[in-house]
Amino acid sequence: MHNSEAFSHSRRRLLLGGAAVGLAAGIGWLRPGAASGSHSAYFQSLSKAADRNGVFQPQLIVDQQRMLANLDRLTAALKNQYHYRIVAKSLPSVELLATLMERAGTNRLMVFHQPFLTQVARDLPAADVLLGKPLPVAAAMRFYQQLAADTTDFQPERQLQWLIDSPERLGQYHQLAQQRSQPMRLNLEIDIGLHRGGIQSLETLETMLQTIEASPWLTFSGFMGYEAHIAKAPGSNDWLRDQAMERYRAFVERAERTLGRSIRDLTLNTGGSTTYTLYRDRHDQVVANEIAAGSALVKPTDFDLPTLADHVPAAFIATPVLKVLDRTEIPGAPGLGRLMSWWNPNREKTVFIYGGYWKAVPESPAGLSINPVYGRSTNQEMLNGSADLTLKPDDWVFLRPTQSEQVFLHFGGIVRYDADQQQLDGHWPVLGSRITGQS
Structure with missing residues (x-):
C-alpha cells in the first residue's frame, strides 16, 4: 500500500471513529437523566398523613389550603368586576x-x-x-x-x-x-x-x-x-x-x-x-x-397552562405500593426491559400499585412513569422508576389527575387534607352516581 493510500485509509478510520463517538455523545445527550426517586418534603408529609389515616386503598385527596389559595387568586383577579359561577362538574x-x-x-x-x-x-x-x-x-x-x-x-x-x-x-x-x-x-x-x-x-x-x-x-x-x-x-x-x-x-x-x-x-x-x-x-x-x-381551583395536569401559572395543584390520587422489583421485565420480550432501562434510567425498577389506569399521571416520587409497553391495568398498574427509587411495599405513590370531573367520581368521595395540621381530617361525598362523558 502506498503511503498516500495508507494515509487516506487512516484518515477514513479516524473520521468514522470520530463520527461514532459524536453519535454516541449525541445519543447520550438525548437520554433522560435519572430522577432522585424519593418524595419531596410535601409528599413525605402527605404520606405520613395517609399512614395515620389508616385507609390503605386508592383515594382522592384534595389539599384544602391549596384549593382555597387558588380560589382566592381567582376572586382577586375578578375584583368584583364579574360575577363568579362555580363549575360543579369539576368539583x-x-x-x-x-x-x-x-x-x-x-x-x-x-x-x-x-x-x-x-x-x-x-x-x-x-x-x-x-x-x-x-x-x-x-x-x-x-x-x-x-x-x-x-x-x-x-x-x-x-x-x-x-x-x-x-x-x-x-x-x-x-x-x-x-x-x-x-x-x-x-x-x-x-x-x-x-x-x-x-x-x-x-x-x-x-x-x-x-x-x-x-x-x-x-x-x-x-x-x-x-x-x-x-x-x-x-x-x-x-x-x-x-x-x-x-x-x-x-x-x-x-x-x-x-x-x-x-x-x-x-x-x-x-x-x-x-x-x-x-x-x-x-x-x-x-x-x-x-x-x-372550576378546575382552576384544583389544577389537574390538563390545566398546566400559562394562564394558570399562579395556581398550584391541589388534587392527588394516593395509592399504596404492592410490589417493588429491582428490574423491568416485559413478558414475551426478553431483554426489552434491560434495553428500556439502558435508554431511560428511570425505567430501572418496577413498581406495581394498588389500582390504576386512571386519567392521571405519576407525580411523586419523582421520575415515576407508566410503562408504555407492558400495558395498562385497573388492578395492578406497572410504574417504572430509577435505581435510586426508595419505595417499598405499603409506601404511597401519588398521581395527579389530568382532569377533575370524571376522576373525582371514581373514588366515592374526596378526602380532605389539612396541610397546616398535616393530617387527613375529613371526607366530602361526591355528587350522584359515577358517570362518564362530563366534558
Whole structure:
C-alpha cells in the first residue's frame, strides 16, 4: 500500500471513529437523566398523613389550603368586576361546593348533569343554577318530577336557567313548559368561536327570542358563550379573546334591538378555568358580566397552562405500593426491559400499585412513569422508576389527575387534607352516581 493510500485509509478510520463517538455523545445527550426517586418534603408529609389515616386503598385527596389559595387568586383577579359561577362538574361534592361558595361569596353554580341538578336543588336550595350544557328535554321532565317529590325551598322558576342551543330544543322545552304549566328561564348558548354547537346566526337568535317573548311560560335569562379554544391557541391569546368578545357583543346588541330593552343585567356568562385571567381589568371592554370556572381551583395536569401559572395543584390520587422489583421485565420480550432501562434510567425498577389506569399521571416520587409497553391495568398498574427509587411495599405513590370531573367520581368521595395540621381530617361525598362523558 502506498503511503498516500495508507494515509487516506487512516484518515477514513479516524473520521468514522470520530463520527461514532459524536453519535454516541449525541445519543447520550438525548437520554433522560435519572430522577432522585424519593418524595419531596410535601409528599413525605402527605404520606405520613395517609399512614395515620389508616385507609390503605386508592383515594382522592384534595389539599384544602391549596384549593382555597387558588380560589382566592381567582376572586382577586375578578375584583368584583364579574360575577363568579362555580363549575360543579369539576368539583362534584355538595360539601365541597358549599365550602367554596361561602369562601367566594357566591351562590352561583353551573351544573351539567340532571341527577346532580336534582341533588343541588335539594341540598343547596339557595343556589342560583345555570346549566352548562343543553340537556334532552326528557331530563328536564325528570328533574321536575323528582323535585316535586323532594322537600326543598329551591324554586326553579327563579333559580334555574336551562341552556338552549337551537330552535328545535327551544320548541321541545316550550312544549314541556306548556304541558306542565311550568315557568322556565332559558339561557341561550351562543357560538363565539369554539364551534361546539350553539346559536351561530343572529337571524336565528332573533327568531328564538321572539318565540320566548310570545310565550307566557318562558323567560329569556341571558347568554352562555364558552371560549375554551382561546387558551389552546399558539402565541398570544389576546386576539382570539377580542374576536370572541366582539362576537358576543354582536349577539347582545341584536338581542337588545329585538327586545327593545337592555339585557346587561341578565346572566351573560363566559370564561372558564383556562381563560378567566384574560379578562382581568377588561370589564369595560367585555360585554359578559359573569365568569365560570372550576378546575382552576384544583389544577389537574390538563390545566398546566400559562394562564394558570399562579395556581398550584391541589388534587392527588394516593395509592399504596404492592410490589417493588429491582428490574423491568416485559413478558414475551426478553431483554426489552434491560434495553428500556439502558435508554431511560428511570425505567430501572418496577413498581406495581394498588389500582390504576386512571386519567392521571405519576407525580411523586419523582421520575415515576407508566410503562408504555407492558400495558395498562385497573388492578395492578406497572410504574417504572430509577435505581435510586426508595419505595417499598405499603409506601404511597401519588398521581395527579389530568382532569377533575370524571376522576373525582371514581373514588366515592374526596378526602380532605389539612396541610397546616398535616393530617387527613375529613371526607366530602361526591355528587350522584359515577358517570362518564362530563366534558
